[in-house]
Amino acid sequence: MKHHRIRNFNAGPAALPLSVLEEIQKSFIDYKGSGMSITEVSHRSKWFDDVINDATARVKRLLKIDDNYHVLFLQGGASLQFCMIPMNLLGDDRRADYVNTGTWSTKAINEAKIQGKNIQVVASSEDKNFTYIPKEISYNKDAAYLHFTSNNTIKGTQWASFPETDKVPLIADMSSDIFCRPFDMSRFGLIYAGAQKNMGPAGVCLVVIRDDLLKTAPDNLPTMLKYATFAAKNSMFNTPPCFAIYTVQLVLKWVEETIGGLEAMHKINQQKADLIYGLIDASNFYKGTSAVDSRSIMNVTFRLPSQDLEQAFIAKALENGFGGLKGHRSVGGCRASIYNPTPLEAVQELIDFMKEFEKKNS
Amino acid sequence: MKHHRIRNFNAGPAALPLSVLEEIQKSFIDYKGSGMSITEVSHRSKWFDDVINDATARVKRLLKIDDNYHVLFLQGGASLQFCMIPMNLLGDDRRADYVNTGTWSTKAINEAKIQGKNIQVVASSEDKNFTYIPKEISYNKDAAYLHFTSNNTIKGTQWASFPETDKVPLIADMSSDIFCRPFDMSRFGLIYAGAQKNMGPAGVCLVVIRDDLLKTAPDNLPTMLKYATFAAKNSMFNTPPCFAIYTVQLVLKWVEETIGGLEAMHKINQQKADLIYGLIDASNFYKGTSAVDSRSIMNVTFRLPSQDLEQAFIAKALENGFGGLKGHRSVGGCRASIYNPTPLEAVQELIDFMKEFEKKNS
Numbered sequence: 001m002k003h004h005r006i007r008n009f010n011a012g013p014a015a016l017p018l019s020v021l022e023e024i025q026k027s028f029i030d031y032k033g034s035g036m037s038i039t040e041v042s043h044r045s046k047w048f049d050d051v052i053n054d055a056t057a058r059v060k061r062l063l064k065i066d067d068n069y070h071v072l073f074l075q076g077g078a079s080l081q082f083c084m085i086p087m088n089l090l091g092d093d094r095r096a097d098y099v100n101t102g103t104w105s106t107k108a109i110n111e112a113k114i115q116g117k118n119i120q121v122v123a124s125s126e127d128k129n130f131t132y133i134p135k136e137i138s139y140n141k142d143a144a145y146l147h148f149t150s151n152n153t154i155k156g157t158q159w160a161s162f163p164e165t166d167k168v169p170l171i172a173d174m175s176s177d178i179f180c181r182p183f184d185m186s187r188f189g190l191i192y193a194g195a196q197k198n199m200g201p202a203g204v205c206l207v208v209i210r211d212d213l214l215k216t217a218p219d220n221l222p223t224m225l226k227y228a229t230f231a232a233k234n235s236m237f238n239t240p241p242c243f244a245i246y247t248v249q250l251v252l253k254w255v256e257e258t259i260g261g262l263e264a265m266h267k268i269n270q271q272k273a274d275l276i277y278g279l280i281d282a283s284n285f286y287k288g289t290s291a292v293d294s295r296s297i298m299n300v301t302f303r304l305p306s307q308d309l310e311q312a313f314i315a316k317a318l319e320n321g322f323g324g325l326k327g328h329r330s331v332g333g334c335r336a337s338i339y340n341p342t343p344l345e346a347v348q349e350l351i352d353f354m355k356e357f358e359k360k361n362s
Numbered sequence: 363m364k365h366h367r368i369r370n371f372n373a374g375p376a377a378l379p380l381s382v383l384e385e386i387q388k389s390f391i392d393y394k395g396s397g398m399s400i401t402e403v404s405h406r407s408k409w410f411d412d413v414i415n416d417a418t419a420r421v422k423r424l425l426k427i428d429d430n431y432h433v434l435f436l437q438g439g440a441s442l443q444f445c446m447i448p449m450n451l452l453g454d455d456r457r458a459d460y461v462n463t464g465t466w467s468t469k470a471i472n473e474a475k476i477q478g479k480n481i482q483v484v485a486s487s488e489d490k491n492f493t494y495i496p497k498e499i500s501y502n503k504d505a506a507y508l509h510f511t512s513n514n515t516i517k518g519t520q521w522a523s524f525p526e527t528d529k530v531p532l533i534a535d536m537s538s539d540i541f542c543r544p545f546d547m548s549r550f551g552l553i554y555a556g557a558q559k560n561m562g563p564a565g566v567c568l569v570v571i572r573d574d575l576l577k578t579a580p581d582n583l584p585t586m587l588k589y590a591t592f593a594a595k596n597s598m599f600n601t602p603p604c605f606a607i608y609t610v611q612l613v614l615k616w617v618e619e620t621i622g623g624l625e626a627m628h629k630i631n632q633q634k635a636d637l638i639y640g641l642i643d644a645s646n647f648y649k650g651t652s653a654v655d656s657r658s659i660m661n662v663t664f665r666l667p668s669q670d671l672e673q674a675f676i677a678k679a680l681e682n683g684f685g686g687l688k689g690h691r692s693v694g695g696c697r698a699s700i701y702n703p704t705p706l707e708a709v710q711e712l713i714d715f716m717k718e719f720e721k722k723n724s
Contacts, residue, residue: 003391003392004392004395004397005391005392005397005398006396006397006398008397008398008402010398010402010403010404011404012404012601013401013402013403013404013405013601013604014402015398015402016399016401016402018391021390021391021399021401022391024390025387025390025391028383028386028387028390029365029367029380029383029384029387030365030366030367033366034368035366035367035368035370035683035685036367036368036370036372036377036685037378037383039375039378039383039563039564039609040370040372040375040376040377040378040563041372041375042372042373042374042375042686043375043564044691075437075438075439075442075565075603076437076438076442076586077437077586077600077601078600079585079586079599079600080437080438080586082584082585082586083584083585083586083587087584107585110585111584111585111586114581114582114583114584114585115582115584116582194600194601196601200401201401201402201604201605202401202405202601202602202603202604202605203437203565203566203602203603203604203605203606204565219476220476220477220478221476222444222445222449222473222476222477223441223444223445223469223472223473223476224438224439224441224442224444224445224473225445237441238439238440238441238556239374239375239439239556239558239564240564240565241437241564241565241603241606242375242563242564242565243563243564243565243605243606244565244603244605244606247401321397323397323398324404329406
């Protein structure tokens with residue numbers, strides 16, 4: 001069956017692979033012969049055990065990690081992690097470093113400060129409205145961790161390579177670029193990512209945490225805010241967000257089996273980004289907003305000569321079947337989010353549309 | 363299309379109305395002509411605005427409440443509420459009362475204690491293994507609230523009427539009986555319910571909170587743990603669990619429009635419960651485990667003459683298309699969870715099966 005589908009450039013919740021959606025739809029009322037929907041099976045059943053164990057195994061394979069890391073599927077989004085990380089990892093006798101590269105980094109910093117934690121912002125790109133990724137990071141050798149945002153959805157910037165901090169573990173909010181490319185997880189103490197951009201629907205947050213970091217939480221921390229609670233129970237201390245985890249499982253299966261893994265995924269993502277940045281660089285009409293060496297391959301932010309033209313562009317694009325091209329309400333302009341599930345053809349069609357729009361309006 | 367379906371007596375995640383599942387399936391890939399799945403639309407779009415606003419309006423109509431109550435859709439399940447309630451409502455100068463009627467009440471009590479909060483257990487049925495609901499509640503007149511669990515999923519007990527506490531606001535975990543019957547919300551300061559039993563899939567927790575209780579949270583409480591954060595942003599401070607909220611919306615629509623509201627829902631639920639308890643009371647083979655005046659109309663817990671027979675019963679039931687009849691692992695025995703979505707016919711068929719099993723095995 002052919003479905004009516006738009007070319008979806010939403011920043012999140014974002015596009016999912018059509019094959020994944022079709023599989024969910026097909027088996028929605030009778031999941032694998034259980035006689036139940038995946039939304040109706042018990043989280044203590046073999047059906048859901050298979051789902052969460054397969055999702056976990058795929059995360060471990062994609063990140064090339066073994067049992068000294070724990071894969072957790074939590075609720076509350078990346079935003080809850082902003083407070084859980086200092087709660088669990090930053091005792092009163094320790095301090096931590098943060099890099100500020102935009103809206104989400106700022107929120108993470110604020111949530112540590114609200115709790116009265118001892119943190120230092122060791123680098124920031126606020127001086128240029130967060131349009132670049134800082135090069136020099138003077139981290140503290142005694143820091144409990146260094147926190148940064150690997151990709152900045154709103155500003156359209158991304159770390160090309162991660163900060164060097166020797167023995168200080170890295171912690172990154174990877175909500176908008178998890179699994180977009182291979183990276184060396186052994187330098188990280190913890191990574192986290194809301195699913196709704198690169199790997200699933202809203203409602204689940206992936207956390208991968210190194211074993212030794214499960215032991216630093218204070219005794220008076222509520223059970224549901226402790227990483228160790230979920231690590232000990234395979235993310236099922238209480239009922240997990242089953243449907244969201246199931247969808248993540250299918251998206252990771254798609255990354256591994258249809259795309260062929262993170263190297264292949266990266267190649268496609270780079271191709272998609274190169275197409276749009278190539279057009280922007282060749283044009284006097286479209287103008288990229290982030291520094292060239294800090295450009296995101298996930299969120300391409302750009303401006304047109306006027307706000308009127310931007311509005312016309314977004315409206316005309318929608319008419320032509322391209323959705324989600326409006327920039328974040330805090331910065332304006334345009335943005336094409338081209339996460340893992342966005343197919344190359346969608347970007348090629350967008351390029352054609354952008355060329356035509358430029359021709360007609362410049 | 364006729365689907366393979368079992369009679370699902372799961373305790374949670376539990377059965378959903380077939381008509382709701384069919385609607386989700388039908389529109390899963392192109393939600394209302396958007397060209398996107400409901401899992402792909404932005405939470406800032408008109409499509410999702412309509413979903414969450416309609417869900418909120420339905421909660422308000424069903425509970426007969428107006429704007430002095432806020433309807434919130436949160437993540438983390440009821441278990442996160444165990445810690446959020448004392449965090450938000452119980453300053454160091456206040457104390458609160460708790461009633462202990464089982465596993466979940468005990469957890470709520472423990473999470474307040476972990477934080478060093480001043481609470482008192484003013485009534486408990488622990489003396490008889492939580493098989494009844496306490497009658498006499500000597501609440502403290504200066505308590506910030508009195509907390510109880512309206513229905514005890516594991517023990518199969520339920521409050522027939524709620525504690526009288528004059529001006530002390532009631533707080534109840536209604537995870538396993540929300541919307542099963544009408545009740546007077548004006549006596550409550552806050553109610554909460556994980557969706558996965560009576561109103562949706564796992565992954566969203568409904569909280570209804572009285573306006574004045576938004577103001578008691580301390581300044582150093584992290585943003586994501588403050589009720590006021592979500593009340594101010596229509597539950598969308600960050601990306602909400604869109605798919606779970608969408609399903610809740612459809613289930614509440616079904617309660618209102620197909621069933622006809624809470625009075626009608628209660629009548630059906632009472633009918634279903636009466637059928638099973640009637641069989642149990644007429645039988646020397648099946649034996650109910652909860653006090654007659656404390657019986658739950660949502661979770662019917664019962665034993666057979668031996669553990670071997672219980673195992674045989676559960677296995678034979680499954681063979682005959684009845685799922686989820688095993689009691690909670692902490693108590694053993696059998697349990698039929700008959701939440702709102704469980705149709706009367708499913709219970710009638712179960713009764714026939716139970717009669718036949720008794721005849722063959724006694």
